[in-house]
Every structure is written in C-alpha cells, then in structure tokens.
Amino acid sequence: MADLNTISSQPQPAGHSPPPREPIWDLIELLFFAYRDFVSDADDALATLGFGRAHHRVLHFVNRNPGVKVADLLEILRITKQSLGRVLKPLVDEGYVVQREGSTDRRQRLLYITQAGAALAMMLARLQTDRISGALAQLGPDAHATARTFLVAMLDADGRADVLRIVERARSGGVSRP
Amino acid sequence: MADLNTISSQPQPAGHSPPPREPIWDLIELLFFAYRDFVSDADDALATLGFGRAHHRVLHFVNRNPGVKVADLLEILRITKQSLGRVLKPLVDEGYVVQREGSTDRRQRLLYITQAGAALAMMLARLQTDRISGALAQLGPDAHATARTFLVAMLDADGRADVLRIVERARSGGVSRP
DNA sequence: GTATTTAGGTCAGCCATATTGACATATTTT
DNA sequence: AAAATATGTCAATATGGCTGACCTAAATAC
Numbered sequence: 375m376a377d378l379n380t381i382s383s384q385p386q387p388a389g390h391s392p393p394p395r396e397p398i399w400d401l402i403e404l405l406f407f408a409y410r411d412f413v414s415d416a417d418d419a420l421a422t423l424g425f426g427r428a429h430h431r432v433l434h435f436v437n438r439n440p441g442v443k444v445a446d447l448l449e450i451l452r453i454t455k456q457s458l459g460r461v462l463k464p465l466v467d468e469g470y471v472v473q474r475e476g477s478t479d480r481r482q483r484l485l486y487i488t489q490a491g492a493a494l495a496m497m498l499a500r501l502q503t504d505r506i507s508g509a510l511a512q513l514g515p516d517a518h519a520t521a522r523t524f525l526v527a528m529l530d531a532d533g534r535a536d537v538l539r540i541v542e543r544a545r546s547g548g549v550s551r552p
Numbered sequence: 553m554a555d556l557n558t559i560s561s562q563p564q565p566a567g568h569s570p571p572p573r574e575p576i577w578d579l580i581e582l583l584f585f586a587y588r589d590f591v592s593d594a595d596d597a598l599a600t601l602g603f604g605r606a607h608h609r610v611l612h613f614v615n616r617n618p619g620v621k622v623a624d625l626l627e628i629l630r631i632t633k634q635s636l637g638r639v640l641k642p643l644v645d646e647g648y649v650v651q652r653e654g655s656t657d658r659r660q661r662l663l664y665i666t667q668a669g670a671a672l673a674m675m676l677a678r679l680q681t682d683r684i685s686g687a688l689a690q691l692g693p694d695a696h697a698t699a700r701t702f703l704v705a706m707l708d709a710d711g712r713a714d715v716l717r718i719v720e721r722a723r724s725g726g727v728s729r730p
Numbered sequence: 731g732t733a734t735t736t737a738g739g740t741c742a743g744c745c746a747t748a749t750t751g752a753c754a755t756a757t758t759t760t
Numbered sequence: 761a762a763a764a765t766a767t768g769t770c771a772a773t774a775t776g777g778c779t780g781a782c783c784t785a786a787a788t789a790c
Contacts, residue, residue: 395681395685397674397677397678397680397681398680398681398684398685398696399616399677399719400700400719401684401696401699401700401703402612402677402680402681402684403612403616403715403718403719404700404703404704404707404715404719405587405590405684405703406609407703407707407711407715407718408703408704408706408707409583409587410630411706411707411708411711412583412706414708426774426775426776427775427776428775428776428777431584434580434581438577438581443737443738444737444738444739445736445737445738452588453776453777453778454777454778454779455737455738455739455740456739456740456741456777456778456779457776457777457778459738459739459740460775460776460777461776476737479736479737479786479787480785480786480787481736481737481738481784481785481786481787482737482738482786483737483738483739496575499575499577499580500575502575502576502580503573503575503576503580505706506576506579506580506583506706507576508705509702509703509705509706510702511705512701512702512704512705513698513701513702514698518576518579520691520692520698520702521579521702522578522579522582523690523691524687524688524690524691524698524699524702525579525582525583525585525586525687526582526586526690527686527687527689527690528586528589528590528683528684528687529582529585529586529589530589530592533585533589537581537582537585540581540585541577541578541581541582604746604747605746605747606746606747606748621766622766622767622768623765623766623767631747631748631749632748632749632750633766633767633768633769634748634749634750634768634769634770635747635748635749637767637768637769638746638747638748639746639747654766657757657758657765657766658756658757658758659755659756659757659758659765659766659767660757660766660767661766661767661768
C-alpha cells in the first residue's frame, strides 16, 4: 500500500515560494470517499431508528457536554434555532435527551443525555472508533498524535482555538447528570 | 500539541479480544470539524456562481475523468440519474461541461470538461490543495504518504479497490478532449 | 418598578440535495 | 423482430438547512 504514494508534489526548486504546483488530487478525492464511508456507519444505524445525521450530531455533543446550553450547541453546530429544534424535539420526545432549567438562570434549558441516549451515542461512537483505530493501526507508533496533528491543521485558523476548546472540554465532562 | 494526545487506546492486555475501550472522541470530533472547514472553501467560492457542493463533485470528476460515462459518474458519486441530471444540466447550460455521443456506442453521452470548467475546477482544487498542503507541512517527511495511508485505511474494505482505481485512473487522464 | 434585553420556542415558507417509481427514446444486442 | 441498455424526464417525497416574524418567561438595566 505504501508504494503507490509519492505521486504529486514533485521536488520543488528549493528556496522559492512554491510555484503553482499540481493540486493534490489523490488526497482531495480520498477525503471525499473516506469521510463518506466514515459517516455511513452511523447513518445506517440511525436510519433504523428514524434518525438522521443531524440527530447524531446533537446526540453526540450533548453526550460529550452534559448540561450544555442551547445557545452553545447552536454555536458548535453552526445551525439555527429552528434547525436544532427540529432534530432536538424527537430526541427529547423519545427519551434520548432531557432538558432542565438552569439553576442560576431559569431561562436556560440545559441539555442532558439520558441513559438510553448515552447508550445510543456510545454505540455509534463504537462504530466510528472501530474504523478510526483500524486506520491508525496502518500508521506508525505515533498514529493517534499524527492524525490529530493533521486534522487540527486542516481546521480554519480562525476557529481552531474554539474547536480545540470543544474537543478538550468534552474530555473533562461538563456538568452533572440530571 | 503532541503531548495531549495519547489518550485513548490504553495498552491492551495481550491475547484478549480488546475489551470495550474508550471511544476516540477527539478524532471523531476533529473529523467532523476538519471536513466541514475543508469543504467550506469550495462551497463559498461556488455559492457566488449559484452552484453548490453537488455541482462541485460533478465538475471535479468530469475534470479528472474526461470522457466519463454518465453511468460511471452515477456509480462514483452513488447518486441517482435524477439527482445527477439536476446538477449536470446547469453545468452544461453554463458551458462548464459538454456532452458528446460515444463513438462506439452512440447511446452514451460522454462527459468532457470545457476550458471554463477546467479553470473553475482548478481554482477550487487550488483552495483545497492549499489547505491540505498546509496541514501536511505540520507532519513529518512522509506526510503525503502517511495521510494517504490513513485515508485509504478509513475506506470501506469492500469499496477500497474501486476507490483506488478511481484515484489512480484520474492520474492517467482518461480520454481525449472534445 | 417599569423597560429592555436575553434564552429559548415556534409558525410559515423557501432552498438544495437526495430519494423512488414510472415512463420515453434511441441504440445496441440477441 | 425482440429484448436489453444508456440516458433523460416527470411527479412526488424526505431531510436538513435557511429566513422572517412573532411569542413567553426570566434576567438585567435604568
């Protein structure tokens, strides 16, 4: 597998700002195909429950950020209140997410995952993790760090700090369970 | 950056089928955010022309596979004839793609990029390539090969050969120009 | 203590991109 | 001549976005 790789990026004449090189066609296409396959695992599992990709995203970030405010979720997902409402409602109605009044600010409807929601989110994360760890296994010893470095560098420079805060925050596990 | 990485995949007790490890939350989330930012470059550029992501995909694969058959494009993109028709028509009408009768099989409408189409496809590929090469620069010496290995390993095992054929085929540059 | 702002919800309508099923036409194959 | 193939198209539907408008309840400002 590793032998059909060094294709594009002909050696650049050193010391120049690189002249209009050839586009990196293979990675452009592979990003498309790989991402499509990556999300298809969860898509298929969710379809059997009548949910879609949008529900998955909400479920995921509520699971990773218990007690998240609606406004924060809108910012993370970069969607509108209306779009969130349409996918959040079924998740609440079917018992995957609950909303609780904020204790200091009672206008807020903080979002928490239920046990059923956590189980579903974990099942979907399993599918994605299996694929990712299979791919990491094809890389060297620092596979996880390398993949992370690459993906972080692919982010918009602007929003990079925000995204890293989200990815980090999710580790500490925001607020308590309801 | 490299020091907050080794989170998941605790050393497995050897000889077991791995017990339910923790999901790789950071890479799951980074794939979402990175892909969103990755496609946003082209999305924004296309929006000014009244095109969307679907048009981009058609434009890209016609550009990379001149003379491609409609049926092949449907297979590559995994969409239906109807969906293709809706995005292909504007591309033809506005002079980015042309259709020519197949020379051996006159039922076929082989798809070719025009000069304007090639220029647009190249401009979009530039945007994506700039982002990718910026990210590769954060990696070690075998950055391109490493990224490719990772992405190929992320593909469905089933379709992997097909995808690799597509990615390879695009290099040789299918048929002639119209 | 009223006025304004904020957090969230909701209604109505629109757009882009996908789907299915049915059918039509031209051409090739059997 | 009949059947299969390549492509196109009509109609209807689903999903997941969007905007604009408007509502309630609660917090904050004056």
